Amino acid sequence: MEYSQKVIEHYTNPQNVGKIEDASGIGExxxxxxxxxxxxxxxxxxxxxxxxxxxxxxxxxxxxxxSISTEMIKGKTLEEALKLKNTDVxxxxxxxxxxxxxxxxxxxxAIHEAIADYYRKEGKLTEEEIxxxxxxxx
Amino acid sequence: MKTIYLDNNATTKTDExxxxxMLPYLSENYGNPSSxxxxxxxxxxxxxxxxxxxxxxxxxDSNEIYFTAGGxxxxxxxxxxxxYSYKSKGNHIITSKxxxxxxxxxxxxxEKEGFEISYVGVDEDGIINLNELKNLIRPTTTLITIMxxxxxxxxxxxxxxxxxxxxxxxxxxxxxxVQAVGSIKIDxxxxxxxxxxxxxxxxxxxxxxxxxxxKQGVKFDKFINGGHQERNKRAGTExxxxxVGLGKAIELAYEDLEKHNEEIKELRDYYVEQVSKKIPYIxxxxxxxxxxxxxxxxxxxxxxxxxxxxxxxxKGICASSGSAxxxxxxxPSHVLLAIGLPHEIAHGSxxxxxxxxxxxxxxxxxxxxxxxxxxxxxxMSPLWxxxxxxxxx
Numbered sequence: 001m002e003y004s005q006k007v008i009e010h011y012t013n014p015q016n017v018g019k020i021e022d023a024s025g026i027g028e029x030x031x032x033x034x035x036x037x038x039x040x041x042x043x044x045x046x047x048x049x050x051x052x053x054x055x056x057x058x059x060x061x062x063x064x065x066x067s068i069s070t071e072m073i074k075g076k077t078l079e080e081a082l083k084l085k086n087t088d089v090x091x092x093x094x095x096x097x098x099x100x101x102x103x104x105x106x107x108x109x110a111i112h113e114a115i116a117d118y119y120r121k122e123g124k125l126t127e128e129e130i131x132x133x134x135x136x137x138x
Numbered sequence: 139m140k141t142i143y144l145d146n147n148a149t150t151k152t153d154e155x156x157x158x159x160m161l162p163y164l165s166e167n168y169g170n171p172s173s174x175x176x177x178x179x180x181x182x183x184x185x186x187x188x189x190x191x192x193x194x195x196x197x198x199d200s201n202e203i204y205f206t207a208g209g210x211x212x213x214x215x216x217x218x219x220x221x222y223s224y225k226s227k228g229n230h231i232i233t234s235k236x237x238x239x240x241x242x243x244x245x246x247x248x249e250k251e252g253f254e255i256s257y258v259g260v261d262e263d264g265i266i267n268l269n270e271l272k273n274l275i276r277p278t279t280t281l282i283t284i285m286x287x288x289x290x291x292x293x294x295x296x297x298x299x300x301x302x303x304x305x306x307x308x309x310x311x312x313x314x315x316v317q318a319v320g321s322i323k324i325d326x327x328x329x330x331x332x333x334x335x336x337x338x339x340x341x342x343x344x345x346x347x348x349x350x351x352x353k354q355g356v357k358f359d360k361f362i363n364g365g366h367q368e369r370n371k372r373a374g375t376e377x378x379x380x381x382v383g384l385g386k387a388i389e390l391a392y393e394d395l396e397k398h399n400e401e402i403k404e405l406r407d408y409y410v411e412q413v414s415k416k417i418p419y420i421x422x423x424x425x426x427x428x429x430x431x432x433x434x435x436x437x438x439x440x441x442x443x444x445x446x447x448x449x450x451x452x453k454g455i456c457a458s459s460g461s462a463x464x465x466x467x468x469x470p471s472h473v474l475l476a477i478g479l480p481h482e483i484a485h486g487s488x489x490x491x492x493x494x495x496x497x498x499x500x501x502x503x504x505x506x507x508x509x510x511x512x513x514x515x516x517x518m519s520p521l522w523x524x525x526x527x528x529x530x531x
Contacts, residue, residue, distance in 0.1 A: 058445065
């Protein structure tokens with residue numbers, strides 16, 4: 001199994017590691033049994049993600065996908081961030097080994113959960129509307 | 139950057155003396171050992187000399203040693219060979235839950251072919267349960283196959299007791315000794331071992347060569363059909379250079395066994411002691427007493443093994459992990475699960491296996507690197523954050 005140069009760059013020097021104390025939204029996905037947990041913190045101002053941080057328990061691919069996806073949504077509107085697909089993350093990383101593709105799905109889910117959490121705290125949308133807008137599984 | 143090789147349970151650096159012994163058989167001594175002329179006869183003699191060296195290591199006769207392409211082939215050959223040769227007596231085989239895939243997958247294949255397999259469990263140290271083993275025996279049991287020492291956690295099994303149980307019940311006993319050979323003195327007669335597998339590259343010999351000890355009188359079907367090589371059990375022109383290398387490697391391994399073991403064990407104990415002292419929230423996996431001298435297996439809680447390995451690799455350190463991400467599946471190591479480790483702790487395991495070429499300076503460098511990397515990965519881990527918050531309450 002071999003990682004692309006871009007993946008190596010990101011796990012060697014991950015971007016946006018940490019937490020946001022007064023986060024507008026937090027999304028946590030995965031579970032320790034599978035060996036992957038991603039926690040995403042977003043700071044939203046005027047519908048724009050002005051800051052994003054992450055904490056991840058997982059393999060090199062999990063750390064790299066967390067890192068690059070935070071870069072990809074920073075400065076974007078919530079709608080733009082919700083459009084980010086796991087395949088976009090994989091492409092930006094120059095590909096992932098097949099057994100690691102689930103890490104990119106986790107990154108997409110973490111972003112969606114964090115935005116859903118923001119909408120819940122904002123209180124303008126119903127749970128049904130949030131689920132639809134953020135395409136949540138549950 | 140200098141490479142610091144601490145994965146000696148995976149493979150070892152070929153000893154220069156071994157390479158020297160092999161070289162003539164990769165150049166001027168190219169004859170076919172089955173040929174009648176001098177060039178052939180010299181090769182035959184080289185093979186038989188190596189066989190003698192292997193036999194000397196185990197206190198057996200040289201006609202009880204068969205050369206194979208490695209540990210996996212030895213395991214496949216003997217387990218399948220005995221299963222089918224003794225099928226009229228019964229179709230039941232006992233193995234353990236912590237075997238190498240070469241044994242487990244062979245047993246699974248036999249299950250598909252109509253054989254019945256029982257898997258004996260292990261305690262939290264990774265030692266098989268002897269009472270359970272006795273209870274698993276049936277009138278139809280033909281073979282017990284249990285490893286000598288485990289490749290992941292280094293646990294040494296009570297081989298003598300297993301041999302006695304097998305003998306009392308007139309069952310054949312095979313042991314996959316791939317990790318043990320070169321680290322432990324093995325007397326197949328004293329231990330009642332009927333068959334034993336070994337691999338050259340685990341004790342500073344070359345890759346692609348292994349051997350099988352099979353006690354005189356034990357029947358087993360041939361594995362590769364063709365010519366009459368290896369007393370008609372394994373066809374194909376012999377890997378002469380590999381065989382010579384294996385012979386030299388086993389001779390060297392047992393010449394200085396105590397000295398090397400002592401030095402290696404000292405380094406291993408120092409590593410485990412320092413890591414325990416400098417890094418909190420770790421778990422040492424496997425027995426510390428009944429253990430291969432160079433093996434260590436430690437779980438670092440709240441972090442994942444593959445990211446640990448990748449970060450060690452960036453510092454030139456070679457090691458391995460039982461994390462799912464390094465096994466190619468979603469489950470962590472079957473061995474770590476069998477000793478009762480929860481998934482999340484098994485995911486954070488690190489195997490450092492020390493060999494005769496390692497130095498104390500290297501171990502110090504690894505310890506310093508680990509302190510830094512584990513700290514950094516924990517800072518990044520949501521599990522660590524949660525744990526610290528709960529600790530504060």
